Structures are given as C-alpha cells and as structure tokens.
Amino acid sequence: MKRTGSVAEVRQQVKEWKKQGLTVGLVPTMGYLHEGHKSLIDRAVKENDRVVVSIFVNPIQFAPNEDLESYPRDIEKDTELCTNAGASLIFNPTPEEMYPNGFSTNVVMNNLTKELCGKTRPTHFGGVCTVVSKLFNIVAPDRAYFGEKDAQQLAIIKRMVADLNFDIEIKGCPIVREADGLAKSSRNTYLSAEERQAALVLSKSIALGKKMVEDGERNAQTVIDAMKKCISAEPLAKIDYVSVVDALSITPIDEYKGYVLTAIAVYIGKTRLIDNFIVDIDTL
Amino acid sequence: MKRTGSVAEVRQQVKEWKKQGLTVGLVPTMGYLHEGHKSLIDRAVKENDRVVVSIFVNPIQFAPNEDLESYPRDIEKDTELCTNAGASLIFNPTPEEMYPNGFSTNVVMNNLTKELCGKTRPTHFGGVCTVVSKLFNIVAPDRAYFGEKDAQQLAIIKRMVADLNFDIEIKGCPIVREADGLAKSSRNTYLSAEERQAALVLSKSIALGKKMVEDGERNAQTVIDAMKKCISAEPLAKIDYVSVVDALSITPIDEYKGYVLTAIAVYIGKTRLIDNFIVDIDTL
Numbered sequence: 001m002k003r004t005g006s007v008a009e010v011r012q013q014v015k016e017w018k019k020q021g022l023t024v025g026l027v028p029t030m031g032y033l034h035e036g037h038k039s040l041i042d043r044a045v046k047e048n049d050r051v052v053v054s055i056f057v058n059p060i061q062f063a064p065n066e067d068l069e070s071y072p073r074d075i076e077k078d079t080e081l082c083t084n085a086g087a088s089l090i091f092n093p094t095p096e097e098m099y100p101n102g103f104s105t106n107v108v109m110n111n112l113t114k115e116l117c118g119k120t121r122p123t124h125f126g127g128v129c130t131v132v133s134k135l136f137n138i139v140a141p142d143r144a145y146f147g148e149k150d151a152q153q154l155a156i157i158k159r160m161v162a163d164l165n166f167d168i169e170i171k172g173c174p175i176v177r178e179a180d181g182l183a184k185s186s187r188n189t190y191l192s193a194e195e196r197q198a199a200l201v202l203s204k205s206i207a208l209g210k211k212m213v214e215d216g217e218r219n220a221q222t223v224i225d226a227m228k229k230c231i232s233a234e235p236l237a238k239i240d241y242v243s244v245v246d247a248l249s250i251t252p253i254d255e256y257k258g259y260v261l262t263a264i265a266v267y268i269g270k271t272r273l274i275d276n277f278i279v280d281i282d283t284l
Numbered sequence: 285m286k287r288t289g290s291v292a293e294v295r296q297q298v299k300e301w302k303k304q305g306l307t308v309g310l311v312p313t314m315g316y317l318h319e320g321h322k323s324l325i326d327r328a329v330k331e332n333d334r335v336v337v338s339i340f341v342n343p344i345q346f347a348p349n350e351d352l353e354s355y356p357r358d359i360e361k362d363t364e365l366c367t368n369a370g371a372s373l374i375f376n377p378t379p380e381e382m383y384p385n386g387f388s389t390n391v392v393m394n395n396l397t398k399e400l401c402g403k404t405r406p407t408h409f410g411g412v413c414t415v416v417s418k419l420f421n422i423v424a425p426d427r428a429y430f431g432e433k434d435a436q437q438l439a440i441i442k443r444m445v446a447d448l449n450f451d452i453e454i455k456g457c458p459i460v461r462e463a464d465g466l467a468k469s470s471r472n473t474y475l476s477a478e479e480r481q482a483a484l485v486l487s488k489s490i491a492l493g494k495k496m497v498e499d500g501e502r503n504a505q506t507v508i509d510a511m512k513k514c515i516s517a518e519p520l521a522k523i524d525y526v527s528v529v530d531a532l533s534i535t536p537i538d539e540y541k542g543y544v545l546t547a548i549a550v551y552i553g554k555t556r557l558i559d560n561f562i563v564d565i566d567t568l
Contacts, residue, residue, distance in 0.1 A: 007449060102533070104395040105413070105447035111388040129389070130448075137449040163389035164414075165291060165421040249386070 001083045003075075003090040007138050010052065010091045014139055022049035026141035026168075028132060031055035031092070032072040033081045036176040036184035040145040041085040043173055050088040052139050053078075059095050060106075061127030072189050091139070098134060107133045107164070109156050112250040116152045116243055116263050117274065128153055129160050136166050143169045147176075149183055151261050151276045155250055175275070177203065183275045190271040198236035199268045202275040205230040205242075209262050210277045214284065218256045220244035231266055240265035240272060247278050256281050285367045287359075287374040291422050294336065294375045298423055306333035310425035310452075312416060315339040315376070316356040317365045320460040320468035324429040325369040327457055334372040336423050337362075343379050344390075345411030356473050375423070382418060391417045391448070393440050396534040400436045400527055400547050401558065412437055413444050420450050427453040431460075433467055435545050435560045439534055459559070461487065467559045474555040482520035483552045486559040489514040489526075493546050494561045498568065502540045504528035515550055524549035524556060531562050540565050 004010060014024055025048030027040045033055075044051040055078055062068035075092060082090055107129040112118075118125055136144065146154045154172045161170055176184045181203035182196075191199055205227040212223050227242050245252050247261035256279065263276040288294060298308055309332030311324045317339075328335040339362055346352035359376060366374055391413040396402075402409055420428065430438045438456045445454055460468045465487035466480075475483055489511040496507050511526050529536050531545035540563065547560040 011451060100446075102395070102443070103447050104393055105444045106392050106394060107448070108390050108392055109388055110390060111386070134447075134449045137451065140451070159386070160389045162384075163387050163418075164391070165418045167295060167421065167424070 001079070001087060001089065003079055003092060005091070005093045005097055007093065007097060010089065010138055013089060014050075014052070014141075017050050018140075023142045024048055024139065025051045026135065026139045026144040027051065027053045027087075028135050028144065028146070029053060029055055030057045030071065030186065031078050032074055032186040032189070033078045034176075034184045034186060036147055036149065038081060038085055039176050040147060040173050041082065041087055043171065044143065044145050045086040047171075048141075048143060051086070052089045052091055052141065053082050053087045054135050054139070055090055055092040056098065056131065056135075058098075058127060058131040060099070060130060061124050063121060063123055066121075067187075067190075070190075072186055091135075098131065106130050107160065109160060112152065112156050112159055115245055115250050115252060116241060117265060118152065118250075120240055120265070125153070125156050129156065132157060132160070133164070133166075136168055141168055143171055145171045145173055148172045148278065149175045149185070149274065149276070151247070151263055151278060152250055155248060155261075158248075181207070183273070185273060187271055187273060191268060195236055195268045195271065198234050199271075199273060201231050201234040201237050202264060202266055202273055205264060206262070206275045206277050210279070213256055213260075213262075213279055213281075218281075220252075220254050220256060223256075223262065227262075227264065231264070236268055238267040240267060258282065285363070285371060285373065287363060287376060289375070289377045289381055291377065291381060294373065294422055295424075297373060298334075298336070298425075301334050302424075307426045308332055308423065309335045310419065310423045310428040311335065311337045311371075312419050312428065312430070313337060313339055314341045314355065314470065315362050316358055316470040316473070317362045318460075318468045318470060320431055320433065322365060322369055323460050324431060324457050325366065325371055327455065328427065328429050329370040331455075332425075332427060335370065336373045336375055336425065337366050337371045338419050338423070339374055339376040340382065340415065342382075342411055342415040344383070344414060345408050347405060347407055350405075351471075351474075354474075356470055375419075382415065390414050391444065393444060396436065396440050396443055399529055399534050399536060400525060401549060402436065402534075404524055404549070409437070409440050413440065416441060416444070417448070417450075420452055425452055427455055429455045429457055432456045432562065433459045433469070433558065433560070435531070435547055435562060436534055439532060439545075442532075465491070467557075469557060471555055471557060475552060479520055479552045479555065482518050483555075483557060485515050485518040485521050485552075486548060486550055486557055489548060490546070490559045490561050494563070497540055497544075497546075497563055497565075502565075504536075504538050504540060507540075507546065511546075511548065515548070520552055522551040524551060542566065
C-alpha cells in the first residue's frame with residue numbers, strides 16, 4: 001500500500017487505475033482509525049477494485065475554540081489498519097497542500113445546517129463540504145463512504161453531491177459500537193475511566209428512544225423528554241441537544257413519520273460525543 | 285450536432301467520448317452567441333476532439349433588480365452558430381434541471397469579489413462559481429474556455445479551480461470587438477442607435493488608458509483620472525467604476541507593476557457594459 005501527501009500523485013495513481021478500467025472507492029477520514037472506519041474501508045474494498053483512504057484533520061471544520069490541536073493522530077497505526085483492510089492508497093496531505101496561500105473558495109450548505117450540530121458548530125459543515133469537494137475532485141472516486149454516526153454530515157454530503165452534480169455514489173454505513181454500546185469515535189480517547197463509564201448514557205438513551213418508537217410512540221416530544229431524562233440522570237453528562245428531525249432535510253418534526261433521525265450530542269466532561277438512530281416509520 | 289437539456293444525457297455522451305480516448309472542451313455561455321463566443325468555440329474545437337457548449341441563463345447570478353427576464357435568448361440561432369463552428373453538443377438545461385426543489389449548496393468566493401463588478405453585484409460571483417462548478421461536474425471537460433472580457437470572472441474561476449482541485453485547464457481568450465472598437469456583448473442588443481454610438485466611449489477610454497501605460501505611465505490614479513475624464517465627456521455615459529487592480533488577486537494597486545488589470549463598467553442609458561485591458565508590465 002502506498003501513502004502520499006501529494007495531490008498530484010494521488011491524481012496520477014487514480015488515472016492509471018481508471019485507464020485499466022478499475023473502479024475506485026474513497027473513504028474520507030480524519031485518521032486515528034477505529035473499527036467504525038474499518039467497517040467503511042471493508043465495505044469500500046468489497047465494492048471497488050481500489051480504495052483510497054484520506055487522512056486529514058481538516059482545520060477549517062474546527063472553530064477556534066474546538067479541539068483541532070489536540071485531535072488524536074497516529075499515522076503509523078492508521079497505515080497498518082488500512083493495509084490490513086486491503087486499502088490501496090492513503091492520502092494524508094498537509095494543511096498547506098490542501099489550503100495553500102491565497103485559498104479563497106468555500107462550499108456552503110444553506111439548509112440542513114441550522115439544526116443539530118450546526119447550531120453549536122455554525123462553521124463546521126461549510127468546512128466539511130469544502131474539504132469533501134476537494135477530495136472528490138482530487139480522487140474522482142466512483143463511490144465514497146461515510147458513517148451514519150455523523151448522520152447530519154451524511155445528509156449534507158448527499159445533498160451537496162446532488163446539488164453540485166458530483167458523479168459519485170454516496171454510501172452510508174451503520175454505526176459501529178463497543179461491546180457495551182458506546183458508539184466508536186476517535187474522541188472516545190479523550191475520556192477518563194469514569195467518563196468512559198458515564199458516556200454509556202448516550203447509547204442507553206438512544207436504545208430507549210428507539211424502543212419507544214418501535215413500540216409505537218409517534219410523538220417526538222415524548223421521546224425527547226424520555227431521552228433527556230435518561231441522560232440527565234448521569235451527573236457527568238451535559239446535554240447539547242436531543243432532536244427529532246426529518247432525516248433528509250434535517251428539519252424538526254413533531255411526529256415520527258417517514259424517514260426520521262433522532263440525534264443527540266452530549267458533553268461528557270469536556271468531550272462532546274454524538275449518537276443517533278434512524279427509523280423509516282413506513283417500513284417499521 | 286446534438287442538443288439536450290438533460291444532465292444524464294450529457295454525462296453519458298461525454299463518458300462515451302472518454303471511453304474512446306477523446307478529449308473534451310467546454311464553453312460555458314448564457315447564449316445569444318456572438319463573435320466573442322465563437323472565438324471561444326473555435327479555439328476549443330482546435331484544442332479538443334469534442335466541444336460542449338452550455339447555454340444557460342443562470343438565474344442565481346442575477347440580482348432581483350437585474351435583467352434576468354429580459355436577457356436576450358435565441359436558441360435556434362445559437363444552435364446554427366455552434367454547428368457551423370464545429371461544436372459537438374449543446375447543453376441547454378432548464379432552471380429546474382439545474383436547481384431542482386430543495387437545492388441548498390453554493391460555491392462562494394471570499395476574495396477577488398470585493399472590487400469591480402463584485403461591488404455593485406455582491407451576489408453575482410457566488411452564482412457564477414456555483415453554476416460553473418455544476419457544469420464542470422456534469423461535463424467533466426479537459427479544458428474550459430472563458431472570455432477575457434469578463435476578466436474578474438476569469439480570475440475567480442481560475443482561483444476556484446485551484447482551490448477546489450478541479451482537474452480542468454482554464455483557458456482565457458482575448459476580447460473580440462466590433463469594427464469600431466465596441467467589445468462584443470449579448471447586452472449590446474439593448475442599445476438604441478444613439479446609445480450604440482455613445483457606447484464607443486468604453487473602448488475609447490480603454491485604448492487611451494492602454495496607450496498611457498504603454499507610453500510609460502505607471503501611476504494608477506493618473507490613468508484612472510484620464511479614463512474617467514474621457515468617459516464623462518459622453519452625456520449618455522454614467523461611470524460605475526474605473527479601476528486598476530492586480531489581475532490575479534483583483535486587489536487595487538496604486539502603481540502599474542506586474543500583471544495588471546484595468547477594468548471599467550459604464551452605464552449607457554440603462555445598459556451596463558464592461559471593458560478592460562490587461563498588461564504585464566514586466567514584458568511590456
């Protein structure tokens with residue numbers, strides 16, 4: 001497996017593959033790869049002849065007060081995981097390679113960003129859309145893989161791909177969890193032992209909400225209240241949001257109807273974690 | 285020559301060409317084609333195996349008070365010009381094909397848009413960047429052709445292509461003029477006979493400014509003042525701007541030095557016309 005930080009090298013490699021008629025999958029990541037990322041790479045390897053994993057802690061999707069500097073990095077361990085998973089190429093550019101002097105262009109999303117994480121992270125998704133557009137143009141993959149854990153991000157990327165006519169198939173992949181239920185996240189590494197235990201309240205409240213809906217509850221506020229109560233019972237947890245929204249438009253809804261995303265963000269100490277469940281009421 | 289309004293059809297046609305190893309040039313236009321557009325198509329035909337001309341009066345680059353509705357259109361005449369020039373495909377989508385319900389994404393340019401046309405048309409270049417990104421993704425050309433008459437647009441497109449890593453070569457083509465000097469523009473059709481005569485003041489002031497610089501004048505304000513005086517002598521003319529800027533960054537400069545754009549926008553009656561000259565002082 002090859003690793004390069006050069007846009008030109010990635011481009012040349014992909015062109016060679018395409019000349020040979022090979023299909024290419026892209027898994028965009030910020031590195032510090034875990035089982036969740038591995039599930040994306042595994043699926044990409046299954047569905048494409050060649051897989052590119054990008055590893056880039058994208059500065060423009062972090063606000064000044066956020067954890068850009070402390071975000072965990074381990075390129076050697078990541079390389080091992082990618083190699084074992086059967087990826088063909090790691091693209092790990094420097095910030096200077098991605099945002100050279102004079103950089104002036106942004107891709108912005110006008111809807112789908114007002115709720116959930118967009119509320120507390122108003123510049124986040126613009127940074128995501130911009131870097132993903134760049135990665136799409138650099139790699140020109142046939143398919144790109146994103147986790148359903150970042151459900152709002154996935155909805156936004158799908159909207160962006162449709163709006164800007166990227167000729168790329170977007171694949172959402174299910175949340176991967178630890179044995180005790182905690183959704184895998186590179187940020188879990190921030191948690192102390194005590195916080196790690198407290199963090200279980202996220203998946204616990206998600207399981208509770210999901211069960212209520214599966215058992216027939218259709219009132220969003222009733223589910224939200226129950227989940228909030230569940231989370232509030234944990235002293236180390238501080239709720240950012242518990243929201244029920246249309247899973248495609250990311251607009252709040254009062255009633256479970258159609259394709260619905262129930263999403264939460266909770267601070268455990270200083271660490272902000274997210275989790276969610278999606279239900280399609282029509283096929284429940 | 286084929287004409288279609290369907291994104292899917294364009295994409296399929298271009299993919300067939302690429303499978304055959306053919307190169308593709310794109311000439312993005314708003315239609316009502318004139319000799320200026322023809323010079324772009326001619327060059328594209330010379331440099332590529334196949335040429336796509338897009339014809340789309342892009343609503344999102346017009347402000348509410350601008351001439352979207354009255355912008356001239358003549359698809360049959362345009363088709364004839366493209367056929368004669370040797371283009372292979374016209375892409376003339378409807379606004380609904382380009383901006384379906386729920387459209388939410390914009391490509392914005394944070395620099396290069398504060399001066400010149402960006403001052404009086406603050407939303408214009410966002411609309412241009414968005415539609416050109418879409419056209420680039422739909423057609424996936426090897427090269428795209430833009431007129432130097434829209435010098436700020438050309439600088440912005442080049443910046444966007446570099447920033448978002450579009451794998452497309454951008455070619456700027458010289459201004460084409462009427463016999464008497466007026467720069468060709470679809471908007472020239474708005475002019476009455478009297479205004480048509482008055483409009484000569486644009487190319488006259490451009491020629492004056494250019495001569496001053498070629499003769500050794502390096503003070504931007506001196507050139508601007510002389511050009512403004514020239515334009516103001518015409519009673520039907522109202523100056524929007526006369527500006528001297530760095531041709532790449534579109535930032536004002538006091539002195540002619542390096543690669544310099546001198547650009548003007550002038551209302552002749554209700555019609556807003558632009559013209560410019562670019563000099564590379566180092567090679568003058």
